[in-house]
Amino acid sequence: MTVVERARAAFAAAFGADPDGVWAAPGRVNVIGEHTDYNEGFVLPVALPHTTRAAVALRDDGLVSLASVQHPGDRVELPVADLAPGRPGGWAGYPAGVVHELRDRVPGGVSVLVDGDVPSGAGLSSSAALECAVALALRDLAAPGLTPADLVDVARRAENDFVGAPTGILDQSASMLCTAGHALFLDTRDRSAVQVPFDLAAAGLALLVVDTGTTHDHATGGYGDRRRECEQAAGRLGVAALRDVPDVAALAVLDDGTAEGAVLLRRARHIVTENARVLEVVATLRGAAGPAAIGPVLTAGHASLRDDFQISTTELDAAVAAALDAGALGARMVGGGFGGSAIALVPADAVDAVTGAVTTRFAEARFGAPRTFVAVPSAGAQRLA
Numbered sequence: 172m173t174v175v176e177r178a179r180a181a182f183a184a185a186f187g188a189d190p191d192g193v194w195a196a197p198g199r200v201n202v203i204g205e206h207t208d209y210n211e212g213f214v215l216p217v218a219l220p221h222t223t224r225a226a227v228a229l230r231d232d233g234l235v236s237l238a239s240v241q242h243p244g245d246r247v248e249l250p251v252a253d254l255a256p257g258r259p260g261g262w263a264g265y266p267a268g269v270v271h272e273l274r275d276r277v278p279g280g281v282s283v284l285v286d287g288d289v290p291s292g293a294g295l296s297s298s299a300a301l302e303c304a305v306a307l308a309l310r311d312l313a314a315p316g317l318t319p320a321d322l323v324d325v326a327r328r329a330e331n332d333f334v335g336a337p338t339g340i341l342d343q344s345a346s347m348l349c350t351a352g353h354a355l356f357l358d359t360r361d362r363s364a365v366q367v368p369f370d371l372a373a374a375g376l377a378l379l380v381v382d383t384g385t386t387h388d389h390a391t392g393g394y395g396d397r398r399r400e401c402e403q404a405a406g407r408l409g410v411a412a413l414r415d416v417p418d419v420a421a422l423a424v425l426d427d428g429t430a431e432g433a434v435l436l437r438r439a440r441h442i443v444t445e446n447a448r449v450l451e452v453v454a455t456l457r458g459a460a461g462p463a464a465i466g467p468v469l470t471a472g473h474a475s476l477r478d479d480f481q482i483s484t485t486e487l488d489a490a491v492a493a494a495l496d497a498g499a500l501g502a503r504m505v506g507g508g509f510g511g512s513a514i515a516l517v518p519a520d521a522v523d524a525v526t527g528a529v530t531t532r533f534a535e536a537r538f539g540a541p542r543t544f545v546a547v548p549s550a551g552a553q554r555l556a
């Protein structure tokens with residue numbers, strides 16, 4: 172059974188009719204550029220082959236009705252007019268948030284069946300995948316004038332305003348705009364985007380993803396603290412965003428002898444060096460050395476997230492160390508932090524050795540078994556049927 176047949180069948184079982192269409196949007200991993208997005212900096216994500224599918228049909232009774240293959244028995248149905256931030260919550264909040272954003276376009280309501288295989292809570296943007304699949308569906312069915320950039324904003328507002336997670340624009344941009352075989356070099360300030368060829372297989376490499384199985388929640392966790400610290404640092408530096416800080420030397424004024432000043436210096440130093448790392452990786456990918464040469468920059472990014480931004484975990488550090496010890500060219504945690512996944516850039520013939528080494532390290536440390544897979548840069552959101 173194809174994913175389209177599966178989504179159609181599940182839609183028919185839930186709603187007793189055929190959907191108007193089936194849409195898909197992927198999860199992502201960020202090659203480099205972590206926590207730079209809400210500092211108006213640079214990011215470089217790739218889309219995963221894992222997607223969330225939305226089978227969708229417009230209604231005429233004013234209700235939004237939401238069902239999910241992954242949450243059987245948790246059907247959510249209420250008038251479009253009753254949608255409000257936090258209502259509904261849980262998984263249904265993401266599609267509901269998108270419907271809420273576009274409520275003027277779907278006054279008759281909408282039925283949505285969700286199915287997917289993006290691991291959730293793994294730092295791989297399952298929430299953005301869900302938002303983007305539904306946003307694209309509503310664009311095609313009811314809001315033809317919206318551009319991909321508009322849909323990124325719709326999906327992001329669903330996450331920020333409806334679900335209440337104070338995230339940046341990285342995940343929704345990746346899910347909506349990435350193309351197969353490329354990394355998306357995005358300037359989150361002016362939203363200019365360039366597709367950078369990222370054909371790892373041709374270079375004899377693979378991007379291994381290690382899901383540590385430890386979860387995070389950006390609506391309640393330390394993510395919001397980091398965001399506030401960055402804003403505070405920018406304020407003290409007198410810049411609109413940390414993107415505007417030219418170099419690490421310019422951060423010295425943050426160190427005012429207080430513990431707070433020392434923390435702000437670290438947070439800002441991560442952002443300034445991380446933006447530089449994105450530019451360095453893009454330049455390297457475009458140069459003669461190619462992807463094999465970006466490894467050390469990825470590893471430096473991990474050290475910065477661990478030591479300056481302080482959002483890594485024991486499990487993420489272990490995954491990175493074990494991968495490097497077993498021959499990875501570079502490795503780092505990805506996403507918002509406090510759990511989730513790491514990536515390792517690995518010679519194709521060393522994937523099994525690195526996977527084995529990480530698994531063994533986790534078993535020795537009595538961590539839960541990690542889930543690993545090779546991420547092939549894949550397509551962004553699209554209509555499947």
Ligand code: GLA
Nearest residue numbers: 205206338339340341506507
């Ligand atoms: C989460 C957020 C993104 C971004 C990353 C860190 O995934 O949703 O906006 O801030 O963390 O790079």
